[in-house]
Amino acid sequence: MTARMDARFAKLKEEGRPGLVTFVMSGDPDYETSLAILRRLPAAGADVVELGMPFSDPMADGPAIQAAGLRALRAGQTLRKTLAMVKTFREENTDTPIVLMGYYNPIYVYGVDTFLKDAKDAGVDGLIIVDLPPEMDEELCLPALAADINFIRLATPTTDDKRLPKVLANTSGFVYYVSMTGITGGAIASTSAVADAVNRIKRHTELPVCVGFGVKTAEQAKVIGRDADGVVVGTAIVQAVANTLDKDNRATGDTVEAVATLVGGLAAGVRAARLEAAE
């Protein structure tokens, strides 16, 4: 486990509040704007950053994140540039954990060992690789753990009690509970079902449980944050980027600011989660 991730969740526990985990697509809409967004996230209220590695065929993503990945690729983003972006971010921020999220093929083609070395050097704390279930742990999960990089697994509504121990076995950092079956950006499941699922997972693990897929507003973040240790917001942030672009999908003066404003609101939401629940 990386120290940065553990320290962050320990601090959140101390503060008695859930964390805000923000997803942004690296290189969307271009390298410089994306780096500027990344730099603004901690001050805006992000506790953990998930940085998307764009892939041409994002099979588990909805239209908003698909479009963000394609914008990034068209603007010339590569895995190498994503790592460079993390390295630049680390020059001024050493305490916000960064989790790279994406699909396996770009890493496989980069070369697993080289990638893990470069990622560690850049200051990456964890990986979420959508198409690597526990059955394929020897590919990347075990080498990542050996390289002191968290491998964060998705648990889903289809992960029953029988399967859960297998999913949790080599998971580290936190558990990412996908609150619904489906692609990113769909409708959120009922909040009581989410709470039940979070508590079910917590019976099997000491790790923090973060909930995502379908969280779009500060209000939802607040409600989900009552039971979860972290609330993940992705599609809404990516959509905020998209909404500010000009007709040629280029960044405008509003792009970075729109993300910061949205994240600020979401951060207020998660900070209110336990206060209100305690009243």
Add this chain to the structure above:
Amino acid sequence: MNKPVEPNSFRTGPDEQGMFGIFGGRFVAETLMPLILDLQAHWEEAKNDPAFKAELENLNTHYTGRPSPLYFAERLTEHLGGAKIYFKRDELNHTGSHKINNCLGQIILARRMGKTRIIAETGAGQHGVASATVSARFGLPCHVYMGATDVERQAPNVFRMKLLGAEVTPVTSGHGTLKDAMNEALRDWVTNVDDTYYLIGTAAGPHPYPEMVRDFQSVIGTETKEQMMAMEGRLPDMIVAAVGGGSNAIGLFHPFLDDKDVQIVGVEAGGKGLEGDEHCASLTAGSPGVLHGNRTYLLQDGDGQIKDGHSISAGLDYPGIGPEHSWLKESGRCEYVPIMDAEALEAFQLLCRLEGIIPALEPSHALAEVIKRAPKMGKDQIIVMNLCGRGDKDVFTVGKILGHEL
């Protein structure tokens, strides 16, 4: 590349993890993992159940019209002046291609699993039509994802699917071809996990699909062996098939893999040539990668981004290939070669005139390779080619290229 030690048998794969050597596997989202394990358990049970086998054989005989004939192409053989050429005529199957073999097997399995909704991806539309057909036959709703480009160039098949009661969704992401349709089908499956069965059309995707589709298609090779023995009293010297995803090819090849005297040739879509990006020759010009649930040869760039291929034939227009073909290539058991659009088009026309058969553009690629090889072989030698689909669906495409207003 170092060649691995030759195995005792080429027919034992995949292993329990679904691997053919380093190829294959189960690279899917966690949401789908329980579904794939469930599918595997049902498949293991079904394939050893005599009742399942009997139901499939009955449908193969009376619904599809199996066995398909093994036909001696006398005039083509004379024209080329070399090896005797036989066609395995899977284009005579109900729905016009080999795709029905797999669809019948999978829909019986879907029913055993209690699934009530069928989804499928399609390129040329042959698998979509076959899926819509078996769904109609068993009264299940069917939703077909098809790239928008393919919807346009295969309009007759889109209408066929609609006649058969299927809903067809054009997919606009990427180039709007087969790979994009498969992405969208996977997105549907990951959303509708409870009632939906994903009927994959080729011998690719996460384990157990490559094995399962191969086993359903192996009826092609098994029949060919029996028919060849009856007609010639021996096995052929060479078998040839087109490979897109590779299901018709693996169906013909698999029963012959351990017959070491039988030379095996798979023919990929060379498109407009291998120099640029306008081809679909993943084995000849691609490299190993992970896409759509399996590791296999892919067309991709240095950053691991998947390229959109090109072929005159929508059915071969896929940047990947079934994982077992990747393994058969690396193990050296099978040879894979590209055929260009123009060569396939020539072969297509030649067969129309010499044998009175309008082939699909997919097997026209295999035919073009046969045309190259047969004259160099002796008259006592035998080639079997899988004529896996008929060309009715391609008449408009070919007409357009040849400058005929239809």
